[in-house]
Amino acid sequence: MSKMQIPLGPQHPALKEPENFMLVLDGEQIVDATVNLGYNHRGIEKAAENRNYIQDIYLIERVCGICSHSHVSCYIGAVEEIAKVEVPAIAKALRTIVAELERIHSHLLWLGVAAFELGYDTLFMYTWRDREQVLDCLELLSGNRVHYGMNTIGGVRRDITKEQVDEISKKIKYLKERTSYYVNVVTEEPTFLARTQNVGKLPKDVALELNAVGPTARASGVDIDVRRDEPYFIYDQLDWKVITYHTCDVFGRAVVRVLETIESYKMIEQILKAIPEGPISVKVPWKIPAGEAVFRYEAPRGEDIHYVKSNGTEYPERVKVRAPTLSNFQSLPYCLKQGYLADAVITIAAIDPCMSCTDRAVVYDINKGERKTFDQEELRKYSIEFYKKKGISFK
Amino acid sequence: MKKPLRLFPEAMKNLTKKAATSKYPFEKAKTYPGFRARIVFESEKCIGCKMCMRVCPAGAIEIVLSAEQPAPQTAADGSQIPQKKKFDCIMNLDRCIYCAQCVDICPKKALASSPDFELAQFDRKKLKLHYT
Amino acid sequence: MDAIIPLLYIAVFPGFIFLGVYALLMQWVDRKLSAVMQNRVGPPIYQPLADFIKLISKEVVIPENADVILFKSLPYVAMASIITSIFMIPIWDGKALVSFEGDIMVVMYLLIIPTVTFFLAGWSSTSPYSTIGSMRVMTQLFGYEVPLFMSFAGCAILAGSWSISGIAAYFSANPWFILLNLPGFIAALLAAEGKLERVPFDTPHAKNELVGGQFTEYSGRLLAIFLLSIDMEMIVLAAFISAVFLGGLGSFTGLAGFILFIIKTFFVCFILILFKALMARVRVDQMLKFSWKWLVPVSALQILIDILLKVNI
Numbered sequence: 001m002s003k004m005q006i007p008l009g010p011q012h013p014a015l016k017e018p019e020n021f022m023l024v025l026d027g028e029q030i031v032d033a034t035v036n037l038g039y040n041h042r043g044i045e046k047a048a049e050n051r052n053y054i055q056d057i058y059l060i061e062r063v064c065g066i067c068s069h070s071h072v073s074c075y076i077g078a079v080e081e082i083a084k085v086e087v088p089a090i091a092k093a094l095r096t097i098v099a100e101l102e103r104i105h106s107h108l109l110w111l112g113v114a115a116f117e118l119g120y121d122t123l124f125m126y127t128w129r130d131r132e133q134v135l136d137c138l139e140l141l142s143g144n145r146v147h148y149g150m151n152t153i154g155g156v157r158r159d160i161t162k163e164q165v166d167e168i169s170k171k172i173k174y175l176k177e178r179t180s181y182y183v184n185v186v187t188e189e190p191t192f193l194a195r196t197q198n199v200g201k202l203p204k205d206v207a208l209e210l211n212a213v214g215p216t217a218r219a220s221g222v223d224i225d226v227r228r229d230e231p232y233f234i235y236d237q238l239d240w241k242v243i244t245y246h247t248c249d250v251f252g253r254a255v256v257r258v259l260e261t262i263e264s265y266k267m268i269e270q271i272l273k274a275i276p277e278g279p280i281s282v283k284v285p286w287k288i289p290a291g292e293a294v295f296r297y298e299a300p301r302g303e304d305i306h307y308v309k310s311n312g313t314e315y316p317e318r319v320k321v322r323a324p325t326l327s328n329f330q331s332l333p334y335c336l337k338q339g340y341l342a343d344a345v346i347t348i349a350a351i352d353p354c355m356s357c358t359d360r361a362v363v364y365d366i367n368k369g370e371r372k373t374f375d376q377e378e379l380r381k382y383s384i385e386f387y388k389k390k391g392i393s394f395k
Numbered sequence: 396m397k398k399p400l401r402l403f404p405e406a407m408k409n410l411t412k413k414a415a416t417s418k419y420p421f422e423k424a425k426t427y428p429g430f431r432a433r434i435v436f437e438s439e440k441c442i443g444c445k446m447c448m449r450v451c452p453a454g455a456i457e458i459v460l461s462a463e464q465p466a467p468q469t470a471a472d473g474s475q476i477p478q479k480k481k482f483d484c485i486m487n488l489d490r491c492i493y494c495a496q497c498v499d500i501c502p503k504k505a506l507a508s509s510p511d512f513e514l515a516q517f518d519r520k521k522l523k524l525h526y527t
Numbered sequence: 528m529d530a531i532i533p534l535l536y537i538a539v540f541p542g543f544i545f546l547g548v549y550a551l552l553m554q555w556v557d558r559k560l561s562a563v564m565q566n567r568v569g570p571p572i573y574q575p576l577a578d579f580i581k582l583i584s585k586e587v588v589i590p591e592n593a594d595v596i597l598f599k600s601l602p603y604v605a606m607a608s609i610i611t612s613i614f615m616i617p618i619w620d621g622k623a624l625v626s627f628e629g630d631i632m633v634v635m636y637l638l639i640i641p642t643v644t645f646f647l648a649g650w651s652s653t654s655p656y657s658t659i660g661s662m663r664v665m666t667q668l669f670g671y672e673v674p675l676f677m678s679f680a681g682c683a684i685l686a687g688s689w690s691i692s693g694i695a696a697y698f699s700a701n702p703w704f705i706l707l708n709l710p711g712f713i714a715a716l717l718a719a720e721g722k723l724e725r726v727p728f729d730t731p732h733a734k735n736e737l738v739g740g741q742f743t744e745y746s747g748r749l750l751a752i753f754l755l756s757i758d759m760e761m762i763v764l765a766a767f768i769s770a771v772f773l774g775g776l777g778s779f780t781g782l783a784g785f786i787l788f789i790i791k792t793f794f795v796c797f798i799l800i801l802f803k804a805l806m807a808r809v810r811v812d813q814m815l816k817f818s819w820k821w822l823v824p825v826s827a828l829q830i831l832i833d834i835l836l837k838v839n840i
Contacts (some may be wrong), residue, residue: 004655004658004659005655006655006656006659013734013735013738014734014735014736025659027662028659028811051452052449052450054450054452054496054500055450055452055496056452057452057496058452058453058494058496059452061494062492115807117735118735118807118808119726119727119729119733119735119807119808120726120806120807120808121565121726121804122402122406122561122564122565122804123402123807125565125566125567126402126405126566129415129566136427139427139430140427140429143427143429143430143431143495143508144430144493147492147494149431149495149496152499158429181405184401185401185402187396188396188398189397189399189401189402189806189807190397190398190399191727191806191807191808191809192807193397194807194810194813195807195808195809195810195813340810340812341659341736342730342733342736342810342811343810344736345735345736400801400805401805402804402805403801406564406801406804406805409563409564409565409566410563410564412566414562414563414567414568414569415566415567416566416567416568418568
């Protein structure tokens, strides 16, 4: 049989967000794979330049639904670095709690999605049922289930009360028990093992070369974690360890994620025992002094990098988001090649892709059939000409 | 260690359990105190500083002078005491992202979050609330 | 008058209407039970019927490159062969409506026809997803068909009869032999899961991989008939397995026999639902490996046990 090209996406039941993977098949085997971005570009970085720093918090929060706290913390971390603000200890503790709750929620969500991609609906339903408890914790703490809006420049927006601490500790205890059960399920169910072991192999040297981050890299034995390597918040005061695994496959990524969740429970319990006292935020002026900063943050999916450049006004000059998925996409064609078509979806799901965070605009000329990339100056010229044609002129 | 049908005990336990699903439209959904939903406005407290308009990420709030202003009161000595100006708030719920930053920034606490989240409408015009 | 009765058999009982209603009910039981096991609420009892009516009323879209006659007739062929096979399975009393030596083979072959129509359905619709789906249908056929045949053959050898009613009568006369056929029973159930294309062996139309698999291009009435015939196939296969392995209806006749039929098919379907709920989908090569490594030896062992028993009795 001749080779067959199959489009996986942009509309496909296995993908939650539009993105295209072109697979070249020889029977059931994938011989070539390409990742095509550009279906979900929203121009958030550009929009951030037209809003002031406070407004940008909520805009950046909407880069991603699952890791909304990660992106905001990363952006705010950069802004605070430029403004040289010392954040109060309680604000750091609360940010850490929300960050770890978010990690739990993201990893449980991932386990459910992975189970769903394998047709293992019962595990999918159980994990998502238990995820509700984390979402309840987040709602209790911040006032919303998804876009927490917990952060503000110079601190956090809400204090934590005694009742909230009790309620969250109770829920964490329940979740801890459930998660250890899922560890057993993941490592003992034969059909799950059959579908994940030796699937989507990414050896350590390739992972390093292709710049894999987060659980994808850690499952290949790469010992990286920004929380330990370059501590922010209060991670350096907590007792926890970085989870790595050596199997380099989808199974390893599942194990790393589930065990990381257990580490997160440990961290939250430690913080809840001793929450510092004091004011929850400090005042920061509207105008941020000129300067630039890069902040690295360990989002649930991997290392998230934000670059902020300010010019002394209340609007940032440039905000640049490097979402973890963009980094992990580089390794995806390698993982997909030589695998089976049936394993393609779980391999894609295993890096926990978040398409909308990562998406980049691609200019594609249909007539010529070629792609074009712009640098910032070219794009500026192009946009001015584009609007001139429409009758809007710029001086 | 492989154990076939690993979820069997859990599934059997669930046969007698009540479903975890919340029957939302038929039962009231529970929200925790401090839930951020529709923003409410108190005209008496508003001083018209328009800070909320400045921080709103979505441009959903508009503070305007009310059509009817309170008449200046006459003091005992006959002189006219100017009253505080009255302001209206126009909330575009179709743009609001419920971040409640306006509530945080308001110096007089004229804006507040309410737990009222059932705001869907078929007609977009109905989402434009005019608080007086 | 004489001409009407066979027509009633085909159209009402045990033919189209009975099988259709029971199939939709069993689909509801399937969905509801899986939902309860997953701690969900599940659909109301009329949901499968509502889905069926909705699909029936939708537009039928036929791909440009497809063979129109083949494309349109396949669902009906699948359904007809399934309805035909129910006549040879005892429902109302110990003896089936049509019963002769060798009818077990006829039913086995009749039940292959739907699989072949699935293959042709995917192949004739010419889209890449359905082509891969239909290739998987055929690949999977080589996996489950042999153990299914062999485990049925074990029972037939022990009973010394090649008619379903005869085997059922033999097992209800010697109920202890049912226990000795347990390995074959389990092998047959797992093979049936493959034949019905349900999780863990639902690779041909795994929605996460192949969208709709062999049915990707089907829509409207034709898809409705296909889906209903898969549900019917589940009933027929459950009835077939319960007749061969669980002793059929025994000496019960009339309503009591019918109730026993419902109980036994329900029991078999319950096990099928359990398998579906508690396993992840395996790859098609893993499915083949599993059935040739485990199911075929188990069913071969079953034949050996049955022959030894037969010799010693």
